[in-house]
Amino acid sequence: MANTDSVTVLTEPQVYLVGKQIVATLELSRFLTDHGVSWNSDSETPAEVLTETAGRVCYMSFAKPRPGGNATYLNHIKEVGHGSVLEHGVWNMVLTGLSRSLTHELVRHRAGFGYSQLSQRYVDESIAEYVEPDIIANDPELHAVWLESVKHSHAAYVKLAEMLNQKLADPAAAAAAMLPPDADRTTRRKSARQAARSVLPNATETKIFVTANARALRHFLEQRGSTGAEPEIRKLANRMLDVLAKDSPNLFGDYRKNPLPDGTFEITTPYPKV
The missing domain is CATH 1.10.20 (Histone, subunit A)
Structure with a gap:
């Protein structure tokens, strides 16, 4: 961030992970008991537990799980492309330090995303910041x-x-x-x-609250973290990946960041388009 006379100039986006799911463990246990099985995930991350649960419901595979735990299970889901299971993992984020140019592209991602953006009608932009x-x-x-x-x-x-x-x-x-x-x-x-x-220019900084599921987020990371993406949104994709991979390594840990000549990183995975 740089203060230049009457305006503040930004160059880096910020990602705030403000909301995550919880697992209703008593209800999950009641479901399993009602169906005569006993099962516990070895993950403590709610999105990972719930996506594994959703996948196991498809085949009622709780009684005899494969070895390897949640990480192996979700890796197999990505290998076989059973992406609908990943739609059950959800995160809430506040994104700041973004230009209006970027959010015009961001909100094109509709399926699996929800948005609430700062209003220029109500918010006084005389103290606006700008993204260079x-x-x-x-x-x-x-x-x-x-x-x-x-x-x-x-x-x-x-x-x-x-x-x-x-x-x-x-x-x-x-x-x-x-x-x-x-x-x-x-x-x-x-x-x-x-x-x-x-x-006001497209460079005007904005803030946006985003809710999205794991499958939609993976699509976003792959599309906007590619070499063909606009550099600012590629920066955002990388920042989001850092936050998501830390919170849920079993859902996002397969991604790799490859350095590019412009100082940003390309995001790649052996399991694209899950």
Whole structure:
């Protein structure tokens, strides 16, 4: 993060793992007892336990599990491509330090994902931060051009928001903007910001809450961690992989990170498209 006069410049995304599943152990035990079997997973990670449980339900293979435990079981699931089982493992993350360009790509991942993103209509972007591409940040001349453009857009937003707030205080102008005659300051500010945001660049930083299952996340990592992906979203994919592989090595530990000339990493796996 760098503070440059009136704007803050970011180059690295952040991933906060804020929510995970729990296993209702008493109910799982009741199910097993009702069906005359006894079984315990050797994993303590809820997503790993639940995906293994889901897979074993398909064949009722609780009584005589293969040796090797959860890691071997889930590795076999990936080998045979039984990807629907992985849809039962779910994580909640808050992602920050992302540009609007990136989230336009991120939200194209629909199946298995849920999103809640920062609203530029309600949030004052006069204190916005901006995400600079590495290829620009690493070149002083390019950086100067980029920074000047961002500063200009930022200043224009602040000025427009101020002028629009003043304008909408006039009942006639408020009526022309389809605001109720008794519109309060909050409503007027929202209307001002939603118009002023039109000058903000794609580099404007945003925050997004993401909920996704293991299968969808694997697809994301493989698509956005590839050499053909845009560098910023490849950075995010790598950061997410670090968090997910630490939390659930049996579901994400098969991935490898290969260094690329631009300083990012390609994500590969022997089990693609599970």
